[in-house]
Amino acid sequence: MDTPMEAEYKKLGLRQxxxxxxxALDAGARALASEKIAQRLLDSGLCGPGKCVLSYCSTGSEVETGSLIAALREQGCEVLLPRMEKERALSARIFRSGDTLVRGSYGIEEPSKHAPxxxxxxxxVxxxxxxxxxxxxxxxxYGGGYYDRxxxxxREDCTKIGLCFDLQIFDEIPHEPHDAQVDYLVDENRIISCGQDEEEING
Known part of the structure; x- marks a missing residue:
């Protein structure tokens, strides 16, 4: 296990x-991969009807979530989006069809302060x-610590899912004991059930 300083140095290099x-991903390829990721997640049953799902508003070269958010609502999920608050905290705000998003910290779209x-x-989820x-x-x-907090x-039984492209998945990344872990990874090719009973769910 690396020391905290060694881990942070390695994280900085990997972030860059x-x-x-x-x-560097082609915009068209990124959009197509994002569609595949969204469909794979929707088909998985991990976000079934009646579930309360906190998504995120994609920015830059992230896996795009606009169509996924709409599809989650259509299949009966209660969709929440994060809002950045003071002291690097996140709140979970209800997002319904027709709601207006505002530009928040770092230029990321988020619900208004009036959203429930x-x-x-x-x-x-x-x-x-x-x-x-x-x-x-x-x-x-990204180093801000919003999700870490x-x-x-x-809840312990909340399902944590990382959305990513295949090139973002490694056998091991720099880490520290307090780093949180996700339960599943969904990329354009597969779903990985993480942890000791690691399993790839293809299809």
């Missing part, structure tokens, strides 16, 4: 490399962006 690699807020304990993941479910974020507030 992954921003470059993901940003739900406590994290109400969330059944959370969809997470990231720069890199490993097959054990470890996630490399939010994830411990979820």
């Amino acid at each position: 490399e992954m921003k470059r690699l993901r940003g 807020q739900l406590p994290p304990q109400k969330i059944d 959370i969809l997470l962006p990231g720069l890199a993941f490993d097959r054990a479910g470890r996630r490399l974020g 939010f994830l411990p507030r979820l």
Whole structure:
């Protein structure tokens, strides 16, 4: 296990490399892969009708979530989106058809401050962006710590899903003991059930 300083140094280097690699993806290829990821998730049953799902508003070269959010609502999910609050905190806000999004921190679209807020304990499924993941479910974020602070507030049985492109998945990424892990990874080719009973779910 690396020391905290060694792990942070390695994370910084990997963040820079992954921003470059993901940003180099052709826009058309990225859009097609995002459609495949969305359909794979919808077909998986992990976000079934009646589930309360916290998604994210994609930005830059992330897996696109616009059509996925609409599809989740159509299949009967209660969709929430994150809003960045003071002191690097996240809140979960209800997002319904016709609601207007505003530009928040870092230029990311988010619900307005008037959108109804739900406590994290109400969330059944959370969809997470990231720069890199490993097959054990470890996630490399952007370094702001928003999700690191939010994830411990979820119920233990909340399903955590990382949405990513195949090139973002590694056998192992730099990590520290406190780093949160996801339960599943969904890319354009497969679903990986993470952890000790790691399993690829293809189709």
